Amino acid sequence: MAEWLVGKASDIKDGDRKVVTAGKREIGVFHKDGAFYAYSNTCLHQGGPACEGVMIANVIDIINPDRTYEGQTFGDKTHFVCPWHGWEYDLKTGEMVGDRKQKLRKYEVLKRGDDIYVVA
Amino acid sequence: MDMPRSDVRPVEFDTFSTPKHLSHASEQARARNYQDFLIVDVDSHHYENESYAEVFEYIENPVMRRDAIDSGGRSTGFLNTQVGGQSMAGRIVRNKGRRLDKPRVSKHRDIGMTLDWMDAMGVDYACLFPTPMLFLSAHPVPEVEAAMAQAYNRWLCERILAHEPRIVSMLYLPFNDPEAAYKTVKEFGDKKGVVGFMVTSPRYKPVHDNAFIKTYALIEEMGKVLSFHAAYNWDDRALGMCNRFIAAHALGFMWFNMVHMTNWVVNGLPERFPKLKVMWIESGLTWAYSLMQRLDHSYLMRTSDCPQLKRKPSEYMREMYYSTQPMEMPDDKTLLEATFKQIKAETQLLWSSDYPHWDFDLPSTIYDLPFLNEQSKRNILGGTAAKLFNLDAKPVKKIP
DSSP: OOEEEEEEGGGSOTTOEEEEEETTEEEEEEEETTEEEEEESBOTTTOOBGGGSOEEEEEEEEEOTTSOEEEEEEEEEEEEEOTTTOOEEETTTOBBTTOTTOBOOEEEEEEETTEEEEEO | OOOOOOEEEEOOSSOOOHHHHTHHHHHHHHHTTGGGSOOEEEEEEOOGGGGHHHHHTTOOSHHHHHHHHHHTTOSSSSSOOOOOOTTTTTTSTHHHHGGGOOOSSOSOHHHHHHHHHHHHHTOSEEEEEOSGGGGGGGOSOHHHHHHHHHHHHHHIIIIIGGGOTTEEEEEEOOTTSHHHHHHHHHHHTTSTTEEEEEEESOOOSOTTOGGGHHHHHHHHHHTOEEEEEOOOOTTSTTGGGOOSHHHHHHHHHHHHHHHHHHHHHHTTHHHHOTTOEEEEESSOSHHHHHHHHHHHHHHTTOGGGSTTOSSOHHHHHTTSEEEOOSOOOOSSHHHHHHHHHHTTHHHHEEOOOOTTSTTOOOTHHHHTOTTOOHHHHHIIIIIHHHHHHTOOOSOOOOOO
């Protein structure tokens, strides 16, 4: 395992991300709500650049207490979406939201001063 | 402390390049040595609406030409369209990004865009189809379908196929006007790059109508392929019950081909046109496996309903051709293996990407299957298509 310099924390704005080439691996490093997350940039579906698509809130169906359907709205979870086919991943866990048994490989992110490193 | 050097790049949405978008596909192509594999994509697309200014000029009838040009290709006007979130609210970024793309080849933009994704994926030849015109079959005016089909086919032959040998097509058949369909085959059957004729499936004229018989006979005589390209029609009464695109799409892309295939078989068309090469495009694979069993089961009790048949329906279906995409990927791969066996995949199945649409497939969907031997992979990825389309079997792509 080695520590790969991603850059200054201040260079990755909240809500943004960078893609790091660490040896033969590509890793997406996200900054969201003050926290950093790092995942493999290879989609579990067909190998697309999983970390390079849009970040978007989860969509939820609003079901009333009597179990009738009211409509849809956005929830409070953040997903990142593979731009090839739309596979969505939970930013906090790397789980594929349609089948949570499937997870992107997660990498540790270290912060030293203002420098951000990913361990891979 | 020495740190290993890392390459760090931003993710940008204000630029777009197809080779970059598909760089992981190119990695797969290099890792699997596709340069040594002939790969033919039997179902890919362009956005012909981006060239409507050129296409409309080919409309023969002056009144319709004026109408089309005046409409400027808007979604309301001369042509019909369909509701449907193909870009998934922006989750599929290439739909918007393609406007910013700068193709490497300086021929027609459609040629450049197509060659870029072909090379990136490792594709040697691609059969190109339109996109919005897949819905033209639902246009309420049959004359418009016929006029647009002729204009598009002429434009495609003159501006695209004539200038790029790696791009071929099965031309749009205006099936709501059987006479126009026949004339289309007559006029374009021997044009460069025309490997067959394509019927868009969401339509309501049955394939066994006598009006189509001379067209089938002509396509058979020419040795070309007759294909049925699936699509949905959300205005269809059954699909109109679906409130979400996933439902209309998943069902619609199977539904119309299931109807046409059933009519094709029970009306004895395989017996009447034994040499006609028939291909079913973009319905996935499970529909065929299911329909074979269903029709065989009923047929053995009701042979008098289809007296032209000399064999079970599944035996005729096993002699037709199927494109792979969108290939279902069950958790239990033995189900997929059984499906391949049932449709006789090693000689009847042809890989397709459907690129750049939202549910495209890469060649690795076939290459990585553990139950296929090398020859089957080569057949499905390109060998069978090369024979069917009469293409040179030597790989010609340049994987970046």
